[in-house]
Amino acid sequence: MHDSQTLQNPKSQISNRDIRILLWDIDGTLMRSTVQGGYKKYFTSVMQKVYGHAGNLDGIMPSGMTDTQIIYESLRGEGFTPEQIFARKAELLEVFKTEMTRVLAQNGEPFEILTGVREILTETDKNPRFINALLTGNLSVAAEIKLKSVGLWHYFENAPNAFGEISHDRNDLAIEAGKLFNERYEFAFPPEQFIVIGDTPNDIACARAFGAKVVAVETGRGQSSEKLLENKPDFLLEDLSDTKKVLEVLQTL
Ligand SMILES: [Mg+2]
Incomplete structure (x- = not known):
């Protein structure tokens, strides 16, 4: 270092x-x-918990996208704007950490x-x-x-x-x-x-x-x-x- x-x-x-x-x-x-689409296991529950919708996650090609872009693209059909996504940033980070840790503990995304x-x-x-x-x-x-x-x-x-x-x-x-x-x-x-x-x-x-x-x-x-x-x-x-x-x-x- x-x-x-x-x-x-x-x-x-x-x-x-x-x-x-x-x-x-x-x-x-x-x-x-090592598993295709492993991220969906926690993205779905995070979006449900923070924004109340899982949105159109299945219609998104996430390669090269930022995590907040994936959330925005999934939820824009529900009328969400980027500003509304970022307004709950602190909660998003907290819930994301909890949900991702839970999924990884179950070996959900090796x-x-x-x-x-x-x-x-x-x-x-x-x-x-x-x-x-x-x-x-x-x-x-x-x-x-x-x-x-x-x-x-x-x-x-x-x-x-x-x-x-x-x-x-x-x-x-x-x-x-x-x-x-x-x-x-x-x-x-x-x-x-x-x-x-x-x-x-x-x-x-x-x-x-x-x-x-x-x-x-x-x-x-x-x-x-x-x-x-x-x-x-x-x-x-x-x-x-x-x-x-x-x-x-x-x-x-
Ligand atoms: Mg990359």
Whole structure:
């Protein structure tokens, strides 16, 4: 882990201009559910309890969506606006944590870490040139539960992460990630020093909305490499299994 002194003063180890901030997506990039649609088990009860409707969850393709976007898209047919979803944010986070913990305790959504992820995070974590953080559509409570379940949370728990409760629009998350970093380090990192790593066209779009670089990985369920290439990532990787190659790619950007 980077110690707190390093966090406050990255210049102590390396010129700020040489730092690259790695913004990791979670689902389909670091890890994935081993059962398709496992998320529905807790999303349904959360929406029932917090908003009084489960809505049209079955009609949603959640890949690349933020959790709050999934809830909004499911409930908009009931007349809900994003503002109404966010008005109950505190309750949403609390109930989400309870329901997700309950479903996972019943082995309702087993997760697996993707190949090479632990190795690349270990390398980037000890390399002073890189800082790891999350840029995820997951609510903070969901991200913590998921990453703890595969032993990855310690890489991110002290980072200025951007989570799905910031906005239902993923493009806002990347811009917010930049603000969170600048506040934490008291330094205006330019967007091109951020590298988004994700598995969907939405990850690429949010990086571009901010001005960040982007590495796409083909490990997301139901994502085609053609579709990812159409969105022009800086690099497209089949997976993260070749640690040396991934490091080379990240060092090029
Ligand atoms: Mg993803």
